[in-house]
Amino acid sequence: xxxxxxxxxxxxxxxxxxxxxxxxxxxxxxxxxxxxxxxxxxxxxxxxxxxxxxxxxxxxxxxxxxxxxxxxxxxxxxxxxxxxxxxxxxxxxxxxxxxxxxxxxxxxxxxxxxxxxxxxxxxxxxxxxxxxxxxxxxxxxxxxxxxxxxxxxxxxxxxxxxxxxxxxxxxxxxxxxxxxxxxxxxxxxxxxxxxxxxxxxxxxxx
Amino acid sequence: xxxxxxxxxxxxxxxxxxxxxxxxxxxxxxxxxxxxxxxxxxxxxxxxxxxxxxxxxxxxxxxxxxxxxxxxxxxxxxxxxxxxxxxxxxxxxxxxxxxxxxxxxxxxxxxxxxxxxx
Ligand SMILES: Nc1nc2c(ncn2[C@@H]2O[C@H](COP(=O)(O)OP(=O)(O)OP(=O)(O)O)[C@@H](O)[C@H]2O)c(=O)[nH]1
Ligand SMILES: [Mg+2]
Numbered sequence: 001x002x003x004x005x006x007x008x009x010x011x012x013x014x015x016x017x018x019x020x021x022x023x024x025x026x027x028x029x030x031x032x033x034x035x036x037x038x039x040x041x042x043x044x045x046x047x048x049x050x051x052x053x054x055x056x057x058x059x060x061x062x063x064x065x066x067x068x069x070x071x072x073x074x075x076x077x078x079x080x081x082x083x084x085x086x087x088x089x090x091x092x093x094x095x096x097x098x099x100x101x102x103x104x105x106x107x108x109x110x111x112x113x114x115x116x117x118x119x120x121x122x123x124x125x126x127x128x129x130x131x132x133x134x135x136x137x138x139x140x141x142x143x144x145x146x147x148x149x150x151x152x153x154x155x156x157x158x159x160x161x162x163x164x165x166x167x168x169x170x171x172x173x174x175x176x177x178x179x180x181x182x183x184x185x186x187x188x189x190x191x192x193x194x195x196x197x198x199x200x201x202x203x204x205x206x
Numbered sequence: 207x208x209x210x211x212x213x214x215x216x217x218x219x220x221x222x223x224x225x226x227x228x229x230x231x232x233x234x235x236x237x238x239x240x241x242x243x244x245x246x247x248x249x250x251x252x253x254x255x256x257x258x259x260x261x262x263x264x265x266x267x268x269x270x271x272x273x274x275x276x277x278x279x280x281x282x283x284x285x286x287x288x289x290x291x292x293x294x295x296x297x298x299x300x301x302x303x304x305x306x307x308x309x310x311x312x313x314x315x316x317x318x319x320x321x322x323x324x
Contacts, residue, residue, distance in 0.1 A: 015266025016240065023238040023269055023301045024309045024317055043324075049275035053282060078281075080237070080271055085320025089313060092238040092269060108236035112303055114314065185324050192318045201311050 014046055019087045026191060027103070027110065027141075028095040030119030031127035035148040036095035037079045039119065039178035043093060043185060044081025052077045076102050078109075091188075098131030115142035115195045117187055119178075122153045125164060132165060142195040144172040146187050170197070235285045237271035240300035247296050257287055260297075267300055 028036045041048045055074045079095040094109060096102050098118070103109045116135060120128045128145075135143050145167060149155075156164070158173045167173065172190040177183045195201055243264040249257060256277065263273055274284040291297035309317075 014272075015268060018267065020240065020267055021300055022309075022313060023240050024313060025236075025238040046272075049272060051271055051275045051279075051281055053280045078237075078271070080275075082269070082272070083320075083324070085324070086316045089316050089320065090238075090240070090269070091317055091320070092271070094237060094271070108303075111236060111306060112308055114309060114317070181324075185321055189318065189321050192314055192321065196311065196314055196318070200308055201314055 016082075016090055017084060017087065020084060020090050022089045023092055024089065025092040025094055025113050026188065027113050027116040028093055028119065029098040029103075029116055029131055030146075031098055031121065031124060034119040034121045034127075035178040036119055039117070039146070039148075039176070039184045039187070040079055040081040040093045040095050042178060042181045042183075043083050043188065045083050046081060048079050048081045048095075050077055050079050093188075098128065099134070110139065110141065113141060115144070115191050117146055117191055118143050119146045119148055120161075120165070121150065122147060122156055122161070123150065125161075128165065132167070140198075140200065142191065142198050144174060144187065144191040144194055146178075147173065147175045148178050149175055170194070234299065234303055235270055235288060236303050237269065237274075237281055238301075239270045239303055240267050241270060241273060241288060242267045242298050242300050244296055244298055250294055250296065253291075253296075254287075257291060260284070260287055261291065264297060 028040055030036050037048055053076050055076065076097070081093050082090055083093075084090050096109065118128060118131055118135070132145075135141060145161075145165065147161065158175070161167075161173055162169070162171070172194050174187050174190050176187050241264050243261045249261050253261070256279070259277060260273060263276055268276075270284060270288060271281055273288070274281045277284060288297060292299060
């Protein structure tokens with residue numbers, strides 16, 4: 001593992017500009033293979049990076065050395081990218097599998113997020129039910145639903161998707177080609193516009 | 207499984223390292239927290255190889271998650287290394303995130319303007 005360190009020296013061009021003093025993040029969630037990394041890569045100014053967290057199922061508060069045999073480990077990967085949106089502000093996009101139990105593995109991943117982009121594959125709509133339930137029941141996070149247009153995927157009118165996914169009338173549903181930068185940026189614009197309508201963002205914090 | 211091979215020694219190490227610690231800085235660290243090394247301060251004599259590498263990476267501003275990715279280590283482990291280096295005055299948190307604080311409307315508007323102009 002430590003060899004990775006010396007193989008990937010950070011080029012100074014990958015540092016943020018010295019004026020950047022603020023970061024915000026958006027979560028990009030969705031089922032396996034739905035296009036999370038592609039969307040992040042389309043927007044990011046750096047090659048998407050990857051980091052992994054390894055969790056032993058009985059890890060929290062338990063001596064990890066004891067009871068070796070009964071433990072199983074789960075590796076959860078997070079892909080992410082970044083885009084400097086103003087001289088002072090960098091936006092980070094963190095892509096992770098949709099289920100809330102995966103984000104909980106990352107300390108602070110959901111905390112303070114502007115919102116989430118939920119990527120949907122119309123060939124497997126049911127795969128998105130869990131993440132939508134989690135977002136609605138367990139967070140107050142704004143989210144936008146993104147329908148990645150795969151060539152062989154059924155094309156539904158937006159309002160039919162809204163009904164099928166039981167989304168509020170105000171929740172943005174955006175069709176997108178995650179490979180296209182303009183299309184991917186439009187998704188983020190829709191999410192941030194939507195977030196700005198949330199009461200929590202109405203007050204200017206000192 | 208490949209991942210088990212590669213990461214076998216991490217769960218134990220990261221939980222041993224993180225358990226029972228109560229660094230105040232840790233609570234404000236998130237994957238997007240921006241870090242930068244304090245100019246001209248050499249690494250402490252006691253710094254581990256990982257901490258030296260971390261300080262080298264942070265000669266310019268990077269987020270915690272970026273540092274973790276370049277080091278090939280989990281974010282949870284790097285948060286501990288970072289918090290030690292902040293406490294000893296070698297590393298600065300460039301963007302301070304209070305626990306549970308959301309970005310202000312002002313910042314969101316900057317993000318929106320910036321995205322529209324990309
Ligand atoms: N046609 C089309 N193909 C896409 C689109 N987005 C992604 N793909 C393709 O779908 C495949 C999977 O995309 P990824 O971005 O790797 O998906 P992911 O969600 O990151 O996958 P995991 O990390 O494995 O869960 C790739 O081959 C992409 O090129 C899209 O909008 N349109
Ligand atoms: Mg991916």
